[in-house]
Amino acid sequence: MGLQLKQFLLTLKSLAFTALLIGGLGAGEASAQDGEKLFKQNCSSCHKINQNMTGPALKGTRERWEGREELLYQWIQNPAAVADMGDNYVKALLDEWMPRSGLMNAQAVNKEEIDAILDYVDNWEPPAPKVADDAVAETASVDQDGGISSTWLLIVVFILLILVFSLWGVRSSLNKLQKAMAEAEGREIRPEMPFGEKAKIWLWDNKVYVSIAGIFVVVYLAVAGYDALMGVGVYTGYTPDQPIAFDHKLHAGENGVACVYCHHSATKSKHAGIPSTNICMNCHKGINEGRSEEGTAEIQKIYAAVGWDQDRQEYTGEENPIQWVKVHNLPDHAYFNHAQHYVVGQIECQECHGQMQEDYTVAGQYAPLTMGWCINCHNETAVQMDGNGYYDEVHGRLVDHNKEELKKYLEDGTITARELGGWECSKCHY
Ligand code: HEC
Ligand code: HEC
Ligand code: HEC
Ligand code: HEC
Numbered sequence: 001m002g003l004q005l006k007q008f009l010l011t012l013k014s015l016a017f018t019a020l021l022i023g024g025l026g027a028g029e030a031s032a033q034d035g036e037k038l039f040k041q042n043c044s045s046c047h048k049i050n051q052n053m054t055g056p057a058l059k060g061t062r063e064r065w066e067g068r069e070e071l072l073y074q075w076i077q078n079p080a081a082v083a084d085m086g087d088n089y090v091k092a093l094l095d096e097w098m099p100r101s102g103l104m105n106a107q108a109v110n111k112e113e114i115d116a117i118l119d120y121v122d123n124w125e126p127p128a129p130k131v132a133d134d135a136v137a138e139t140a141s142v143d144q145d146g147g148i149s150s151t152w153l154l155i156v157v158f159i160l161l162i163l164v165f166s167l168w169g170v171r172s173s174l175n176k177l178q179k180a181m182a183e184a185e186g187r188e189i190r191p192e193m194p195f196g197e198k199a200k201i202w203l204w205d206n207k208v209y210v211s212i213a214g215i216f217v218v219v220y221l222a223v224a225g226y227d228a229l230m231g232v233g234v235y236t237g238y239t240p241d242q243p244i245a246f247d248h249k250l251h252a253g254e255n256g257v258a259c260v261y262c263h264h265s266a267t268k269s270k271h272a273g274i275p276s277t278n279i280c281m282n283c284h285k286g287i288n289e290g291r292s293e294e295g296t297a298e299i300q301k302i303y304a305a306v307g308w309d310q311d312r313q314e315y316t317g318e319e320n321p322i323q324w325v326k327v328h329n330l331p332d333h334a335y336f337n338h339a340q341h342y343v344v345g346q347i348e349c350q351e352c353h354g355q356m357q358e359d360y361t362v363a364g365q366y367a368p369l370t371m372g373w374c375i376n377c378h379n380e381t382a383v384q385m386d387g388n389g390y391y392d393e394v395h396g397r398l399v400d401h402n403k404e405e406l407k408k409y410l411e412d413g414t415i416t417a418r419e420l421g422g423w424e425c426s427k428c429h430y
């Protein structure tokens, strides 16, 4: 029974997906704003928006520079020149920042570009967990709080109750009236019917109301069922406790360790993998103190796992491998390959995992990992053809043999992952 039900649900869900596919799920997000792009290209290596890094947090720049608008442009384009002008604000800024970071270097951006960057900074909001498309977003949020569904349920139940009570009231007063009239006329009163019989007659007599109520129930169940199905296996924001309090923000952010230093198999295999304790030891042989006592205690756990005697500076041979709790879990029937996306597709880890180096002190699931999420991106993302050896062959084949097809692909100037087969069921399903 359980299995059959599951099968049935899966079929339903796939129908829903097919409908989504046909309905053109990937209608497209607004294109990335220029300001954001410029900021990321030019400034984000030193500046964050709401946090100091190498340079100050840029949030509120315009207010701080009020009355110095022209100077602000000049500063960004040529800090050295402005530093020599002796402006009070700039002086204070340099007193604070020069000792730690030195002088900001000149930025090759024009005024419009600076405006775009500062607009972006002004309008920036702390990131909410991003979800790939509206359809998924809706279901995910419904799934999380159940708010919409339970409101629906309450409304339907309320309407039904009112209906039942009022009908019952009408019914029983009619009955009483009938009895009274029969008694007055001396007629024989029909014997009481069994409840089932009565219910049947009542249902039939009130078929209009009953069918309206029925429709409500069916619609409700359909909505609730669809929500539940779309939410199956969606664990956005899942951040389980880990055996060691490993902190991505501290390692990949503050200390700037590259993602692939630890997750190096992402460059050559399906899996990104979790680093072995030996990789931790590359640094933690030397770094045996954390920022706090708890941090130091956590580092001791690495030593216990790898069998390192800190006092004697040697391995004891007693290993207790760390059992990390897996955060991401695609179902077995789906195939995902890291190297394909990171190396060939040239997609940054952060596209799919969020700003791990800024937002995650405990690793968590950022993207919904639903099929809608995968195919939505395949529909939108242009394949990186330029300078990508992997595609020389594909490209050659298209140019040589299939001019018509190439023309079709290139109509909009790009070839998306979808156009290369990224929507074929068999690419992702075993
Ligand atoms: C190489 C690092 C670096 C880059 C890249 C960089 N900055 Fe800076 N920025 C700094 C530093 C450091 C300071 C602090 C002043 C100083 O020491 O020069 C600063 C200060 C500023 C300030 C003054 C902030 C305040 O609080 O008043 C603004 C505005 C600014 N930068 C804008 C930008 C913009 C816009 C970009 C990109 C187009 C950019 N910076 C790129 C390092 C950088
Ligand atoms: C110093 C080593 C190190 C670096 C650098 C590092 N990670 Fe990790 N990462 C780990 C460890 C250890 C775990 C397992 C513990 C955990 O889940 O918190 C992990 C877990 C993860 C997970 C969750 C895996 C799961 O269980 O599904 C993701 C996603 C991830 N890292 C992405 C990144 C990204 C993206 C970067 C770069 C911004 C990065 N990591 C940098 C060590 C590292
Ligand atoms: C196109 C989206 C995408 C990109 C880009 C991506 N990942 Fe993943 N990542 C996933 C998905 C989907 C899973 C779940 C895979 C599974 O369960 O089989 C995953 C799982 C992981 C895991 C858990 C362990 C594993 O191998 O399943 C780690 C760690 C991880 N990613 C790190 C990284 C790092 C580091 C990068 C950049 C080098 C990266 N990811 C780039 C989508 C992506
Ligand atoms: C590239 C070097 C490097 C690698 C590799 C590395 N760490 Fe660290 N780790 C650091 C640095 C630097 C600190 C910060 C020490 C400080 O600020 O006192 C640190 C701190 C820590 C802390 C203490 C955090 C705190 O709150 O004080 C823990 C726990 C930790 N690392 C676990 C790990 C684990 C587990 C691994 C392997 C998966 C690992 N580290 C790999 C460099 C590294």
Ligand code: HEC
Residues within 6 Å of the ligand: 330, 334, 335, 336, 337, 340, 341, 344, 345, 347, 351, 352, 369, 370, 373, 374, 375, 377, 378, 381, 382, 383, 384, 417, 420, 421, 422, 427, 428
């Ligand atoms: C951020 C965008 C993005 C997301 C999210 C994404 N992909 Fe992709 N995917 C791509 C791009 C771009 C390519 C084309 C890479 C290439 O071959 O150049 C690709 C290629 C693929 C391919 C190879 C297709 C072929 O024609 O050979 C498979 C399989 C695949 N993705 C599976 C998945 C699965 C499964 C998921 C979801 C768990 C997923 N992808 C999520 C961007 C994405």
Ligand code: HEC
Residues within 6 Å of the ligand: 010, 011, 013, 014, 017, 021, 232, 233, 234, 330, 331, 334, 335, 369, 370, 371, 374, 375, 378, 422, 423, 424, 425, 426, 427, 428, 429
């Ligand atoms: C780009 C990759 C990709 C393509 C193409 C793709 N799927 Fe999926 N599909 C997935 C992933 C990932 C999941 C798992 C989603 C989850 O667990 O929520 C999935 C799940 C499913 C499920 C199970 C329902 C579920 O959520 O567990 C069915 C049925 C399904 N896909 C059918 C299809 C059909 C039919 C096609 C072809 C029209 C197709 N898929 C094409 C990635 C893909």
